[in-house]
Amino acid sequence: MEHSHYTPNDVDKIExxxxxxxxxxxxxxxxxxxxGLAGELIRSTGEADLYGFVARDSAELxxxxxxxxxxxxxxxxxxxxxxxAIHTDYQRQGIGQELIKFGLNVLKEDGVELVIxxxxxxxxxxxxxxxxxxxxxxxxxxxxxxxxxxxxxxVADRIGPIEGKSCCVEALNKPEYW
Numbered sequence: 001m002e003h004s005h006y007t008p009n010d011v012d013k014i015e016x017x018x019x020x021x022x023x024x025x026x027x028x029x030x031x032x033x034x035x036g037l038a039g040e041l042i043r044s045t046g047e048a049d050l051y052g053f054v055a056r057d058s059a060e061l062x063x064x065x066x067x068x069x070x071x072x073x074x075x076x077x078x079x080x081x082x083x084x085a086i087h088t089d090y091q092r093q094g095i096g097q098e099l100i101k102f103g104l105n106v107l108k109e110d111g112v113e114l115v116i117x118x119x120x121x122x123x124x125x126x127x128x129x130x131x132x133x134x135x136x137x138x139x140x141x142x143x144x145x146x147x148x149x150x151x152x153x154x155v156a157d158r159i160g161p162i163e164g165k166s167c168c169v170e171a172l173n174k175p176e177y178w
Contacts, residue, residue, distance in 0.1 A: 001055055001056070001057055001062075001095060001098065002055070002056045002057075003053060003054070003055055003056075003099055003102040004053065004054060004056070004086070005051075005052065005053060005054075005106075006042075006052040006053065006054045006064065007067060010039050010054055010061060010064075011039065011042050011043070012054075013061045013137075014037050014038055014039075014052070014054065014061065015038050016035070017061060017062075017063075017064055017087060018031070018035040018037075018038040018039075018064070018065060018083060018085045019031045019032060019034070019035030019086050020032050020087070020088065021034075021085040021086065021087060021088055021167045022035065023154050024088045025088070026045075029167040032072045034083050034085070034125075034132060035170060037044050037083060037177065038064070038066060038085075038170070039069070040171040041066050041068055041171040042066070043128075044169075044170060044171050045068055045090050045169045048069075048168070049068055049069040049169055050066065050067070050069070050125060051066070051067040051079065051103060051106065051107060052066050052067075053065050053099055053102060053103045053106070054065065054098045054099075054131060055086070055090075055098070055161055057085065057090065060131060061176075062086065062087040062089075062090045062095065063085065063086040063087065063090065063095050063096060063099050063168040064084075064085055064099075064133045065081060065083075065085075065096075065099055065100060065103050066081075066082065066084075067079040067080065067081050067082075067085060067103060067107065067115065067171060068080055068168065068169040068171070068172060069084075069168075070116060070140075070157065070166055070167070070168050071136070071144075071160070071166065071167050071168075072138070072164060072165070072166045073163065073164030073165055074116055074163065075160055076162065077111055077112050077113045077114070078113060078114040078115070078116060078142070079107060079112055079114075079115055080115070080116045080117065080118070080168060081100070081103075081114070081116070081117040082118060082119070082172070082177075083113055084096060084099075084100070084119070086099075093094045096123070096124070097126055097127050100127045101127055104128070104152070104154065105125070107154060108154040108155075109148075110150045112154055113153065113154055114151060114152070114153055114154065114155075114159065115129075115151065115152050115154060116135075116137060116149075116150070116151045117129055117150050117151070118139070118143070118148050118149055118150070118178070119148050119150070120143075120148065121147065121148060121150060124150050125150070127152075128152045129150035130150060130151065130152065130159065131147065131149065131150050132149055132150060133146070134146060134149060134152045135161065136151075136160075136161050136162070137149070137151050137159065137161075137166070138157060138162065138164065138165060139165050139166060140165075140167050140168045140173065140178065141175045141177075141178035142178065143176065143178055144178060148172070165178050171177075
């Protein structure tokens with residue numbers, strides 16, 4: 001399995017991957033929503049505010065993760081990991097975990113201090129994320145499932161509280177995603 005930054009030629013493939021993966025697991029509506037989010041993140045977010053990584057099996061794109069900048073009142077270099085998709089035929093093989101570890105290593109090398117995600121703790125704790133509270137790290141919107149709010153420090157052993165408001169890139173700046 002090869003891991004790398006996505007290329008402009010990957011954008012449509014990434015969007016289709018998210019649509020298929022989430023349609024298979026959550027239904028057509030969710031597939032269209034998450035696929036649309038992935039496409040919008042890539043197309044509308046500036047290069048300095050977005051990381052995108054892919055996993056390939058030979059030439060076939062089988063996984064993708066996107067990380068976009070989050071800003072806080074306090075100066076901290078932070079990104080949110082969302083969304084993540086591994087092609088249905090390739091799930092439960094550790095590909096998602098390896099792709100996330102690859103991405104986190106790149107972010108760490110680039111001086112990112114904190115990575116946040118919002119998802120299933122049973123999966124994300126396997127790659128070093130810890131459940132946090134909204135008081136510890138404020139989300140941009142009220143969370144519908146606060147048990148899925150997680151973070152990982154890339155520079156310290158613990159995640160200190162971050163006071164004040166947060167904001168995310170425009171593509172994620174919709175309450176329905178939270």
